[in-house]
Amino acid sequence: MALVTVVTMRVYTSLHATWGPGAATGFASAGAGVFVGGLCGMVNGLLVTRLNLPPFVATLGMFGIARGVAVWLAERTTLAFPGKPPEWVETLAVTSFGNPGLWSVVLLAGVMGVFLHLTVFGRHLYAVGSNEAAARLCGVDVNRIRLSVYTRAGLLTGWAGVVLFAHSNSGNPTLGEQLELDVITAVVIGGASLSGGKGTVVGALLGVAILGLIKNGVSLFNVPVEMQYILIGVLLLANVALNRWRQPTR
Numbered sequence: 001m002a003l004v005t006v007v008t009m010r011v012y013t014s015l016h017a018t019w020g021p022g023a024a025t026g027f028a029s030a031g032a033g034v035f036v037g038g039l040c041g042m043v044n045g046l047l048v049t050r051l052n053l054p055p056f057v058a059t060l061g062m063f064g065i066a067r068g069v070a071v072w073l074a075e076r077t078t079l080a081f082p083g084k085p086p087e088w089v090e091t092l093a094v095t096s097f098g099n100p101g102l103w104s105v106v107l108l109a110g111v112m113g114v115f116l117h118l119t120v121f122g123r124h125l126y127a128v129g130s131n132e133a134a135a136r137l138c139g140v141d142v143n144r145i146r147l148s149v150y151t152r153a154g155l156l157t158g159w160a161g162v163v164l165f166a167h168s169n170s171g172n173p174t175l176g177e178q179l180e181l182d183v184i185t186a187v188v189i190g191g192a193s194l195s196g197g198k199g200t201v202v203g204a205l206l207g208v209a210i211l212g213l214i215k216n217g218v219s220l221f222n223v224p225v226e227m228q229y230i231l232i233g234v235l236l237l238a239n240v241a242l243n244r245w246r247q248p249t250r
Helices: 002-019 023-049 055-073 087-092 100-117 120-130 132-137 142-168 179-189 201-220 225-246
Strands: none
Touching: 002 023, 002 055, 002 142, 023 055, 023 087, 023 142, 087 100, 087 142, 100 120, 100 142, 100 201, 120 132, 120 142, 132 142, 179 201, 179 225, 201 225
């Protein structure tokens, strides 16, 4: 997401000097950010499917590479707009109920829910997550499924980076630090299994909401900030332990 914000700002600054602050400039800048996110996801998928790297290693490596490239492109600084932020950025940064970024989450969640539960590809995806070997024996193209999932996840991350870009009004290579723990915690709280094959979009959204309530509650009641990290860590461990305990013994 940090890399997406930097690329979006770099593209916007370059096109702004040529085309001016028009709709085409905004569309191209946001599109470049989403493309970079998808590209990172596709590379992750290729590392896992072609080089047979463990997913954790592949994504951890890309995590470091993306952060380093973001710092390099930003020249170790925060990139600002050449003048007043454009209208499309201000629109995305609106914090009211009519925020387009919020409604994009609702729309994308609905699309992904239909995609996961009402399509053949979605059922194949759950099958690969549950038992990759069995799915392969049933004729599922496992590598194609995995590559597609990584790429789609990258595209969604790219859009999240564009929204973050609008809220921060900058291309900042330090954005998103420690966000990975929040993401993992949210989906686990929402019922996703770390071993694969289980989880829903609605559950993930509920996990995000619960995590947000915890953070807001800590801030509202003036609880020391260190307690926020402790609570999130305890919640993650407790949820995983509970899921393990509920699984039948084989």
